[in-house]
Every structure is written in structure tokens, then in C-alpha cells.
Amino acid sequence: MGLQEQKRHFSVNLLEWYMINRRDLPWRRHNNPYFTWVSEIMLQQTRVDTVIPYFNRFIGNFPTVQALAEAPEEEVLKNWEGLGYYSRARNLQAAAKQVMELHGGEMPQDKQSVFALKGVGPYTAGAILSIAFNQPQPAVDGNVMRVLSRYFLIDEDIMKGSTRVLMEELAGELIPEGRARDFNQALMELGALVCTPKAPHCLTCPVMEQCSGRIAGRELTLPVKTKAKPPRPEQRLVALVEGRGAHRGRVLVRQRPETGLLARMWELPHVLAAPAAAGKAAAPLADEPAMALLAGSLWAEGFAARPEGLATHAEHVFSHIVWSLQVYKCTEQDQSSELPLIAAEARAAYDAQAASQAEAAPAAESSASTAARAAQEALTGKGDGLTYQWIGPEDMEKLAFPNVFLKLLRNYFAGAYDEATE
């Protein structure tokens, strides 16, 4: 059997299978290029089942490119809350403004213009052009690389950029005349439903007969993929500061910087407790030094608070970092004469910790120096631009929080930490 025949067998049988087995998904119900675009951005590194409710709400709130372009950014971010990779949301809105200004609010149909949209890379450009406009462009994602590497027995490491290019050439050749829209989705559908990573359902696969990987008994060892580096552990101390007086019933939160991790998301104030030794678990810090460090950190940011005790632990796993959080319930302090003394002691503990971090772990120098600079700037009145705010339960509806802080705050407002420390 020749390669050309193997390719034709694949395309014909896969397409036939898809027309019978395609899932009914919200973004497949209308041929709306904007819907296709939004769905493809949401689906980056995210499962279909996770995306569905987010997609429906997002389209309900921002039904057109114009509506998205004109919405307040915080509202867009709030609609993305919990979905992760938040730069996708900001890039999507920035791109909506691009579409308004450069293309009169209509999705462009040429490859150059689509690819030029923020947040649209090789995969998403191909997906939009093929699914929305039925153009014969390949859309190679993780599913497609897995399916093709198995069917054609391709041993190249799919983590390499050159492999993706190779796969795109192959995927482009496989598209049946005039059927790009259905075929590209069929390829991904097969990867999601049948040709799965761990235990592929070869017996129900429409192209099993000519699958080179399966014939060679390699279906479980393909695709070849280099392992990702394990995430570095970080021990962090979190402050749940209860307001008093004018802030009674409210909690202190802050907004993260415009760039980097969880950009522009809101969070409980926290500080890095210990530099992460590469590959080793971060050790919890004893309560006494932890509370001193936390009080000093808050004071450096301009807030007087007394840590009362440990409220709870939490963990937050990113692709490249693991946060182990020690959450301390704190109380906002009155303006009293003894306050500066308490704060000064806490500040000393904080500075000592920052200095020891810089000395003991060059790898963590950046974090330590950042903390030290923040403390210095707070003293000199410069500040680093972080926005702080006292919020009540009702404010949770407007501000976007990463899931870990969302859960902590909901638990707090539900009274979950009342008993533990009082």
C-alpha cells in the first residue's frame, strides 16, 4: 500500500466518521466567525467541557466584536475568571479593537490579517480560516500531532517547532477538496474522542486499518514528546486582613501588576517566605517568624495589621510554579501610639528575611530584591503602583480573582475561618 493511498484512506474515512459522530457544541451551532474565534482562543490548552459554560456566558455578555471591543477590560477579565491564561482575554479584546479599526468590525478572511491579530498564532489562524471560512489551511494542535504521529508513525519530537511545521505540511495535503471546515474539526475530534493520549480506542477508530503506529504496535509510545520541567515550589504567606472601624466587615485585597503572572488579577496580599531550592519541596515557615514577616510586608506596603493566627493552608499549581500558601488571619490596627513600635519590629524581621534570601539563594535574588525595593519605596513614599482596596462580599462580583483566592475569599465571607483563630 502506497503513501498516497494511505493518505486518501485517512481523509475519506475520517471525514465520513466525523459527519456521523460530530459533537453538538455551542460554537458549532452557527457559522459565526466571531464565535469561532472566541471559541478557539478559549480552547487553547483548555478542554471542551471546561470551555462550554465560559463560551456561553461570554457570548451572552459580548455578542459581537463591537460589544467586546467597547466593554470595560475588568468586565472581560471577570468573564475569564477561573479559565486561566488571562493574557488570552486581554489579547482577545485588544484584537477586537484591531478588527474594529482595521476591518470595520468584520473578521478578516486573509491569512495575513488573521495571523496579525493579537493572541492568534499558527494553530488559531488555521482554525479560524478553515472553520469560519472553509479555507484549506491546516490547523495543527496537540490532538492533530498525536493523531498524525500515530497514523503515519512519525518519531519526531512534537515539542520541537520544526515538527509542527512538518505536521502542518502533512495536514494541509490531507484536506479533501472543499472540505477544510469539516476535515480539520474531524481531525481534532478524533484526537479528543478516539485517539486519546493514554488509552486510545483503536477498535472503534475509523482509520485503524491503515494506521502505521497501530500496525507497528507503537500506539502507546507515540507521539514522542520530551518531558516538561517540574514546577518550582514556592512557600508564600498570605494575609487575610479584617478591617476595623470604617473597614469593618471588609477585607484587604490588591491588584497584580499589568504584566507577568496573573496580570491585573486581584488577590489577597502575600509575600514569598522562602526561596525555592531547585527541585526541592518548599518548607513551611513556623508561625512566629511567618507572622512577623507578614506584618512587616504589610507595613512596607503602608498597612498596619496584627497577624492573629493561621487560618488555613492552600495550594495553587501553575505550569511552572507551585504555590504552597500559609494563610494568616490578621486584624487591621487602630491608630495607636504603640503601633509604630510593633511595626518597626515586624519590619526588622521582614528586612532580615529579604536580606537572607538574597544572600542564601542567588536564584531567588530577583524576588528578594523586588521585595526589598518595595519596602524601600514604601518608606520613601514612591510605591510600586500596586492598588489596594477594602472589599466586602458584594465586591466579589466585579473584581476578577485567580481561583485560589476566589475560594479563600468565599470561604472567609461564609465564616469558614471564624472559629480557627478566635
Add this chain to the structure above:
DNA sequence: AAATCGGGGAT
């Protein structure tokens, strides 16, 4: 080429 950027579901 390697690192950064979330969160969760499946195994």
C-alpha cells in the same frame, strides 16, 4: 530553543 503563562480532568 527555552521559559512563561492557569486550571482542571483523566488515569
Add this chain to the structure above:
DNA sequence: ATCCCAGATTT
């Protein structure tokens, strides 16, 4: 625990 998901962007 480990993998990896309809990846893009920055370094």
C-alpha cells in the same frame, strides 16, 4: 502523582 489539554508570546 503524572500527563496534557482545539497554544501564544517573550526571552
